[in-house]
Amino acid sequence: MGEGTPQCGLNRIRRSAPLSDRAVSGLQSRRFLLLYALAAAGGSASYAPFLTLLLPVRAGVIWQGDALQVLAYAAFAGACAASAANILFGWISDRSSRRKEWIVAGALLSSVLLVGMQYITSIAGLLVMIVLWQTAVNMMLAPLGAWAGDCVPDSQKGTLGGLLSAAPAVGAMVGAVVTIPGLAGADTRLVMVAVIVLGLVLPVVFFGNPAPMPELMKPKKELRVEVVTGPGTTGRKARGSAVGRMWFARLLIQIAEAALFAFLLLWLRSIDEGITDNDTARLFTTVLVISVPIAVYVGRWSDRAGRPILPLAVLSGGGAVGLVWMAMADSAAMAVSGFAVFGVLTGVFLSLHSSQTLRVLPRPQTRGRDLGVFNLTNTVPSLIMPWLALALVPVFGFQALFLLLAALAVMSCILLATMRET
Structure with missing residues (x-):
């Protein structure tokens, strides 16, 4: 590969290694897919338990009445840093031809x-540490996300998306485990999370040994997903439209999720x-766990059927149904069931979308x-969502918010449903 083209996890000294049967057949090894999914789960565990559980608890203990304001500042600073850093290090890993390092x-x-x-006791210190x-x-x-694009062929991207659905559930479970009453103190919980993350992420780097996929390192001359725009559309314009539609479709769903x-x-x-808050936590976890087998099944079906976009359109439309259901809810049972529909379908959507994005x-x-x-699309909603809620909920109630979010989900469905799969 030339400069700026990352190898599929191969060290230079191993270029002459014999290809596996799966490499010859054009498929990536099952071992790499599973270890990669484990690493993605480690990625979720690296931030979800801290941001949703450990940081709010620490802020409440240290800053007490000012905790909400401190958390708001931390969320804003963290979202800005995450947005910039993800683009920066994605670009650096492109230019350096290295992902694993x-x-x-x-x-x-x-x-x-x-x-x-654990050593931070000032608001300024916390904000600096959050950014770092x-x-x-x-x-x-x-680079972890880009590595999948280097190594997993289009024919397995649905399967990969299904496996990635386990990541949020694992992140939630890590948070539940480290916060078991009496298991560990506040400082020890941070150490536990750090050790768990390393244990989940590093195996794919050292033992994944993905088969080389040189065809994935060539610019695409033809997209397997094209936008239905009528005759006379050039391949370049169709490709750009597909990327833009995928971006906006995910953004709209992520706003609702946030x-x-x-x-x-x-x-x-x-x-x-x-x-109670425990009831809500258990509901979140249950929805995430239920999403995993559904995502695995739908992802594998999309690979076999050669229909990568159809499930995304159906799932986003189903998410809109769940939001309308929630807007109509007048009992706890109806509210929980409506959220379950929305949460499961959009959870599957986000997992499959992550892998199919690599296709376009x-x-x-x-x-x-x-x-x-x-x-x-993951960070911007945290900046948009509070203004939507503040504008609608105090005046019109949650029903208006949910109906607006349902409209956004319908727009996402339309963007995806008007793409032609070839």
């Missing part, structure tokens, strides 16, 4: 910084005051950078 560096540095959070930690986390996540993540407990309590990106030489731009 950056993954290891990011995993080690983010773990050290996470453990170092988010930068290190994305030093790991950006709103539900932030306000689910408040909404449920507005319907039934007896619902046309330039392997800028794959890491381009995925960094797609990562903005």
